[in-house]
Amino acid sequence: MEELIDVLDENGIKTGEILPRREVHKKGLWHRIIVIAIINEKNQILMQQRSFNKDKSAGLWDISVTGHITTGQDSLAAAKREINEEVSVNIGYSVDIKEFRYMFSYRKEERVNENHMDRQFFDFFILRKNDLKIEEIKVQESEVEQVKFVDISELNHMIENNEIVERTSVYQELMSYLFRV
Numbered sequence: 001m002e003e004l005i006d007v008l009d010e011n012g013i014k015t016g017e018i019l020p021r022r023e024v025h026k027k028g029l030w031h032r033i034i035v036i037a038i039i040n041e042k043n044q045i046l047m048q049q050r051s052f053n054k055d056k057s058a059g060l061w062d063i064s065v066t067g068h069i070t071t072g073q074d075s076l077a078a079a080k081r082e083i084n085e086e087v088s089v090n091i092g093y094s095v096d097i098k099e100f101r102y103m104f105s106y107r108k109e110e111r112v113n114e115n116h117m118d119r120q121f122f123d124f125f126i127l128r129k130n131d132l133k134i135e136e137i138k139v140q141e142s143e144v145e146q147v148k149f150v151d152i153s154e155l156n157h158m159i160e161n162n163e164i165v166e167r168t169s170v171y172q173e174l175m176s177y178l179f180r181v
Contacts, residue, residue: 003020004070005020005069006018006031007031025118030119032075033069034123036064036066038064038065038127039178040131040149043151044151046132047061047062047164048146048147049147050143051145057165060163064127065086076097079125087138087139087144099128100126103126104169106124106169107119126174134148152178
């Protein structure tokens, strides 16, 4: 069954309309997304390589976890759900919503193709998790090819070489945050 999404107006307010995700994109309607940067004790960011089967940004590297907010969820509930769906640790890993640090929200419009228009509000969170080991992380294979930790210099290299999904404001805020801590 396809995800159902709350349609928003241009100010990010729910309109009361609920539509399947595919229809939201086809009609170019506003909706909300979460973006999460998971950072380890070495101040490295967990990055995911998007599946080569994705219709958008296939094979590019992206921030730790992203996803749509489904009907009836708030950003924190969606963040917790997406972490459990896309990137989870095999044994004993759970995330409490109190662990998320809200950073900021922004909106973006982008035409992907003639049948897919993104009009999205993004809520950006940081989650600090110590003792995460790549070999213990299990990914959702339909969404993610592989994961790795990168430091700021490698993140900059990925940005400069267009190996990464464009999220300029997220990466700027993330680098600023990492320099503060």
